[in-house]
Amino acid sequence: MSKAEVSAHLKKFDKPQRDALQRVREIIAEALPEAKEVIKYGIPTFVIDGKGVIGFDGFKKHNSIFPYSGSLASRLKEELVGYEQTKGSIHFDLEKPFPKALLKKIIKERLKQISES
Numbered sequence: 001m002s003k004a005e006v007s008a009h010l011k012k013f014d015k016p017q018r019d020a021l022q023r024v025r026e027i028i029a030e031a032l033p034e035a036k037e038v039i040k041y042g043i044p045t046f047v048i049d050g051k052g053v054i055g056f057d058g059f060k061k062h063n064s065i066f067p068y069s070g071s072l073a074s075r076l077k078e079e080l081v082g083y084e085q086t087k088g089s090i091h092f093d094l095e096k097p098f099p100k101a102l103l104k105k106i107i108k109e110r111l112k113q114i115s116e117s
Contacts (some may be wrong), residue, residue, distance in 0.1 A: 006044040016094070019097075020092075021057070027103050028054055032048065032054075040055060043057040052066075054107055072106065072113070
C-alpha cells in the first residue's frame with residue numbers, strides 16, 4: 001500500500017470533505033516526516049516501523065481520527081471535550097479540518113505511548 005493508494009482513497013469524497021481530510025493528512029505528514037502512508041484496516045494510516053501511529057478517514061456524517069489507542073482519550077480528556085468519541089476514534093466536522101495544535105498533541109502523545117511500550 002502506498003501514498004498513491006491513500007490519494008485514490010480520498011478522491012471518493014466530495015470536495016469540501018476531501019479538502020478537510022487532505023489538510024489532516026498534511027498536518028500528520030508534517031508531524032511525522034519519517035512515517036509511511038498506507039491503507040491499514042481500510043483507512044489511510046501513518047506507520048512507523050510497521051506500527052500504526054494515527055489514521056484518519058471520512059464517513060457519511062463525520063470525519064474521524066484513529067489514534068490506534070483506546071487509552072489516548074483518557075490521557076487527553078480535557079482537550080477532547082466537545083468531540084464525539086468511540087473507543088478507537090475521535091469524530092470531527094465533515095468540512096472543517098481537525099485543529100492543527102490538537103492533532104499535533106495527539107500525535108505527540110501517541111508517539112510517547114509507542115515508545116513506552
